[in-house]
Amino acid sequence: MYLPKPFHETRTDVLHALMRDYPFATIVMQSADGLAANHVPLELVDDVSLHGHVARGNELAKADGAQVLVIFHGAEGYVSPNWYPSKHKHGREVPTWNYAVVHVHGRLRVMEDQAWLRRLLERLTDRHEATQPKPWHVDDAPADHVEKMLRMIVGIDIAIERIEGKFKLSQNHVAANRAGVLHGLAERHGRRDAELSELMQQAEERRHES
Numbered sequence: 001m002y003l004p005k006p007f008h009e010t011r012t013d014v015l016h017a018l019m020r021d022y023p024f025a026t027i028v029m030q031s032a033d034g035l036a037a038n039h040v041p042l043e044l045v046d047d048v049s050l051h052g053h054v055a056r057g058n059e060l061a062k063a064d065g066a067q068v069l070v071i072f073h074g075a076e077g078y079v080s081p082n083w084y085p086s087k088h089k090h091g092r093e094v095p096t097w098n099y100a101v102v103h104v105h106g107r108l109r110v111m112e113d114q115a116w117l118r119r120l121l122e123r124l125t126d127r128h129e130a131t132q133p134k135p136w137h138v139d140d141a142p143a144d145h146v147e148k149m150l151r152m153i154v155g156i157d158i159a160i161e162r163i164e165g166k167f168k169l170s171q172n173h174v175a176a177n178r179a180g181v182l183h184g185l186a187e188r189h190g191r192r193d194a195e196l197s198e199l200m201q202q203a204e205e206r207r208h209e210s
Contacts, residue, residue, distance in 0.1 A: 009165030050158040064110040074100035075195035083184035111155030
């Protein structure tokens with residue numbers, strides 16, 4: 001990943017927070033037919049591994065021992081040069097995109113253990129159902145149906161070997177331009193503009209603390 005120094009995020013707690021907040025990740029590996037990418041919700045476990053599951057027909061189910069790249073995509077959004085005060089002074093500004101991503105390099109293990117799989121499914125559903133008025137639990141489904149579904153999937157356990165974070169949040173601009181981007185995001189009200197604005201504000205707070 002191209003990683004200019006101003007955008008390089010190295011703090012583990014910040015990287016882990018993005019991985020937890022945006023768990024739907026892209027897993028990339030080298031297959032017999034070239035690069036393969038799959039999209040899987042993953043759980044960060046004890047800060048050292050990623051757990052998930054895939055259908056038995058998925059190529060990941062046959063990739064025990066494979067080296068993989070996992071990409072977590074955080075908040076992102078277009079940045080107009082019109083938001084920069086400097087553009088209105090000299091015009092020497094261009095459009096860009098602000099975003100936050102985390103790349104995890106690791107080795108994949110295929111997990112066949114049914115008890116392991118069930119515990120994973122219970123944790124995942126409990127987490128993602130927590131905001132529902134009446135959360136669904138694995139035990140709500142008939143036992144024979146759960147057993148049938150479990151036989152159709154395998155677990156994946158990715159041991160984390162290296163993490164890289166890129167948080168491109170206008171750090172290469174002067175304070176007035178960064179403030180202009182925050183103002184532009186607040187006015188636009190895009191799908192992820194509030195999330196992107198929050199990340200930028202956190203970066204500003206850290207800048208003042210350092």
